[in-house]
Amino acid sequence: MLHGRYTAVTHPRIFPATMDTMTNLVSSLSVQARTWRWPQVGLNLLILTLWLWLYLPIFSYLHIIFRREDFRLNQIVLVAVLALIGLQMRRGDVRPQPDAAPVFRRLPLVLVLGGSVAYLLVERFLDVNTVAASLFAFASYGLLGLWLSPERWRKGLPVVLLLIGVLPFGEHLQTFVGYPMRILTAELVRQGLTAVGVHSIGVDTILIFENGVSQVDLPCSGVKSLWTGMLFLLAATWVEARPLNRRWFLVLLLFIPLLFIANFARVAILVLVGQVMGWTLLAEMLHVPLGVLGFVVVCGTAVLLLRSGDGEIQRLPDLPISPSSRWPSPHLSFFLIAAILIMILLYAPRPQTSVTGMPPTWEFPAALHVEPLPLKPEETEWLLIDGASGVERFSFQRGDISGNMILITSKTWRAHHRPERCFEVYGLTLESSLPHLVSADFPLRFVTLGAEKQRPLYAATYWFQSANRTTDDYGARIWADLALEREPWVLVSILFDGPINPQDDDARQLYLALHEAVNNYLK
Template sequence: MMMQASLTEQCISTSCQQVEQQLVETPLVAAVRWNAAFILSQLLVAISLIYLFKPTLLWVWGQIQTAENSFHIIGVGLLVGLVIHSVVAKKRQLTLSFQIKKLPLVVFTVGCLIFLLNERLTGIHIFSATLMLITLYGFLGFYVKATSWAKAFLPFALLILLLPFEGYLDIYLGFPLRLFSAEMAKHFLSSFGVSALTSESVILVENKAAIVDLSCSGLKGLWAGLIFYIFLTWIESNKLSLSWLIGLVLFICCLVGFNIFRIISLVALDLVLNLPQLANYAHTMLGVLGFVFSCLFGWLLMRLQSGNIQISPKQESMNTNPPNLSLISKGLIKNDCYSLALILIIITGSIFLYEPLPKQQSMANKKIELPVDFNGKEVAFLPIEENFFKSNSANAVKYQFEWSGYQGSLIFVYSHYWKSQHDPRNCYFSQNITVDYEKTLSLSAEYDSKPVEIKYLHLNGGQNSGFYWFQSPTKKTADYSSRVFSGWLTPSEPWVMVSVAWEGELSALATEKFVGQVYSHIKSQF
């Protein structure tokens, strides 16, 4: 009996082990286990991406919240609405399934690397935001079909262009464009016997100067033109090909070429023919005509290209097949987990390698005092000013003063770190002070062999005025873009930002006298 009971227990034990082994090796159990790991991996990837791009996301959110960017919010909303309408109207089925693909992996990896380099070497937020969107576009390619990913390129490009970045574009892209335009205009005028010289974005003809400023850079026309060309490609359903790229290059050349023609015409009217009033009338008219003609040229190039995207029968059959429902298979989910682990390694490595541009310390104990004959005192900064200067390690001081019967306030910012200084117009915008119009003045006087440029601002309907410039031991400019590029090329050179706000307006003679006095005073401090 005991022997029989022992055999029975042994049989039961063996049967339990077999059942347990079968249960463990059941494909459904294995699939559930790998599916849980797959979902967890996706959550980790999403959290890691948010953590990597957190500073950039916060910056973009801050830009969107400003009142002047409401147009961009509307534009992005319309773009999203068009995408949704396109999906619904064509009854497209969006099936999301994760799979590593070569081209999206290249876009994703290169986007991460360039993002890290930009954060470390330049710290330019607009480039970081653009690279973030490019990286996310590559990440999207892991979840959608190759054809859908390719079609998403145009909406993504429009999204980048519709973000509120054009105010920053003149600083980083508009300045080189203005230098190029001024140089081309000089060569063209010289070929017709007009003796012309250029100093950065200033064209000099017989001791008279023309400033190639933001309104003449052609950057806004180029920005609007790119939106037009990409949007036209999208609604015309043109395929992205070499001919499309050649058309885009020709379209950009047309925009830039017309802008150079406008600059040449304005310089010829103003400085050569002495017709400044006619030049003022022609300024806007030539800009509009050039943009309209360029858009017509771009539309013609688009019509010359091939028509709608043709899908081969093989591709069409692949697109119309129902989604693969075999995700519960152990092998596929297991491979997806390994692929997600690779993406997670790339993102985690980027997080550990992430190092933003270090804030250079301001020059200790270096403070620009008012000239001795100025009747003034040092005052506290407004909270918004103090936060900016503190966050960028700036050595800044603010005075209220009286000079020759005029009352005003003055800010000196002494630093070799270009981010410690800023475009003073942003201060007025942030304080709801209206900038009615602005102009660049080139002042020539005995205190320097070369003219000194200042940016003059007409504020609050004439109740106030202001001007500013940037000054180093070797250079002087009213162009913040020039200051930024100099900071990249010669990071050890000290600069002083001078920003003055007045109650009322100064006469031309008083402006020249004040600028000369302050300029000479700062020059003696280096």
């Protein structure tokens, strides 16, 4: 053995071969290192640095999403999407090339410039973080398209839509889509029950009953099924390697109504079982299985529709790039650097309101006994970070009516919210949330609440008020921020110590007194 090992090392034929192999390996590595175009690497790093600098304000918003507990579902979906991206990249053998030069391609460059200009406009005039983050994703994907082949870039579009879909659109969907969708569903269920001879069930009854037995935060129920379903459809499109062509949009146009029909069937069955037949416990047991079953059936149908086009061309060929349609790579790199620098200099966020001096003090009528009820430091900090210029909480007593109220003053809608969410966070179930008109120009929202399975119920009220307008609609409050000159608004949110009748004169006088106090505060 020793002799054989000695021979293997000193044999005149083997030793030179081993040395030649090592020499060739080192030589190839040296050549590979020398073939790296280091100036282009530097240009690419500069482009990336400037790009991140331009979109730096977005990262503070993304940090909030990844940190706050109320975005837990978004965080879980993001982890799943990133895991799917990593798996697909590993299967596709995607390897970055830091020294690759950008290549002029029309559509990616339009996304880079158009998305970035739109981002500047949104930051200056709209100030909606979700929209700005979506534009960042689209523009970044356009920038990536200057390095990717056209085929790979087009096939990766569902990934970008998936990442954008992870953003918390839920509040906006609930504001602009959720409530109208619930009203439409309840009206259709009422008409269906009327058609079969059940005439005693109204829309309000259906809404209240659905709130009582359903978990509106389930991804498979209500408006969230649209969000979750769209994410599923995009993921299936990517995994199945389907192009976003006309056929795909036809599948989408069929998919959305199917989700609505599934939700309609769920609500109809729950109302029929729980409200008409009186089997409330059975309805509570059925609402989760019904939501999941309907969602799974619709998603399975979407997958079958996507796969039904197997005979079509699925792999799109690379688009040829003629010499006249591409810029020299160094020129394109310098153009990108100059364009991003110009946009950095043009970036001007919408002026934020700053509190100068001490804010005005609240003055309440003598008939209303008010005591300060300070918030926790973390609660105040959370509201101030979102742009509130004043946050006050009080306990109050007026005759037989007592409770506590919070008054949030801000020139940005982000510091305001729909109080129903806060009530539900503290363990109160939402029984009803209905508009109530105190006077011709004073609408408010009257909310009926209750701890689960307990009585008596609680009552709550809220409205949004500026110097010239009062509304109970959170969507109207958001749209008010589109004005070139923002005005301060106050969210008045009241939680009573027990149930009240909003039609009582005592309640009406309380509303009018607080409305006048807010008017005086805003003068």
